[in-house]
Amino acid sequence: MKVLLVAPHPFFQERGTPIAVKLIIDTLCEYGHKVDLLTYHEGSDIMADGLRLYRIPKPLFANNIPIGFSWKKVVADIYLSFYLVWLVIKNEYHVIHAVEESIFPAALLNKIARKKLIYDMDSSLADQLLEKWESLYRYQKFLDGFEGWAVRKAEIVIPVCKSLADKVRTYDPDKKIFVLEDIGFESNSDSKEDIRQKLNINGLIALYVGNLEHYQGIDLMLESIAKVNSRVPYSVAVIGGKENDIFKYTEKTKVLGISDKIYFIGPRSLKDLPGYLSQADLLLSPRLKGKNTPMKLYSYLISGKPVLATKIESHTQVIDDTCSKLVNPDPESFANGFQELIENEDLRKKIGEAGKSLAKKNYSLESYKLKLKNIYDQLN
Secondary structure, X not given: XXXXXXXXXXXOOOOHHHHHHHHHHHHHHHOOOEEEEEEOOOOOOOOOOOEEEEEOOOOOOOOOOOOOOXXXXXXXXXXXXXXXXXXXXXXXXXXXXXXXXXXXXXXXXXXXXXXXXXXXXXXXXXXXXXXXXXXXXXXXXXXXXXXXXXXXXXXXXXXXXXXXXXXXXXXXXXXXXXXXXXXXXXXXXXXXXXXXXXXXXXXXXXXXXXXXXHHHOHHHHHHHHOOOOOOOOEEEEEEOOOHHHHHHHHHHHHXXXXXXXXXXXXXXXXXXXXXXXXXXXXXXXXXXXXXXXXXXXHHHHHOOOOEEXXXXXXXXXXXXXXXXXXXXXXXXXXXXXXXXXXXXXXXXXXXXXXXXXXHHHHOOHHHHHHHHHHHHHOOO
């Protein structure tokens, strides 16, 4: 089939949704579909057999578009909507595969275009807005209603996690829903930076990977480390983050008196992630809130290393106490869980192996490809 894939974000960048979109492209092209990708003006080009890349013109004053909702994103989405209409008029498509908020212009256009419409739901736009601005709660019914309208207009909805699937069912119980989780990334490459040697670390290594936004729980993580009282030597390495965030949290480690325990090593390439995870003794996900499962969790699990995570829905819809150490999202609980793991090698081994088994079965690349193939088979 000929597919118009609409991705309303900078592409390609090594972060959540763009990585997921690249997986869609690679898989659809591998199965012989032709994919036209419509995306923002920012990001790196990629190559794939059967892929054509279309970018919107550069909007005025909308550069360096950040993660999450912003006025820059709104401006870029307006450009994207007009370009979407132009492409549908210009080309014959069998499927419009709309990611996140691009479903709204796609659903409107499809009243005339009459294509197969897929809503790729990486997050709930209504929930995002309510989390960002609590004052909008008075308009929750309107926001949910708008999102529900988009769900009903799509032939198939692809939520990224169970929580989103449950929300979709409240909008339309009879909708075709296929949960398509992210995957755990594995690598056969032996080339990797040696964290222990680079940082001259003795003892265990705990590793956090991801951006340093507040919702990720970086403050919670640092405050919990300040409470750990163990004779077992350890260090915490942090991969990811912008320069200003790294500076801010480096200063916080000095205030907490743990600057000798925490190492911020900055962003690293996705392709090298498995190599870094393999060097860790435990992996940290101190996220404070949210319902979407963080993409890194699947790579954490498939690495075979034990995971310490907060007991919130974004984690618990994938993992439980048999394959991770789940704790309440407060510094005292996270500190206790951290200390238990660094002092108990058998527990680390047990939950690490259980997590890897779970990920191999449900969140491998092979599993992902079969799920996406099954979704597209429903359109024939």
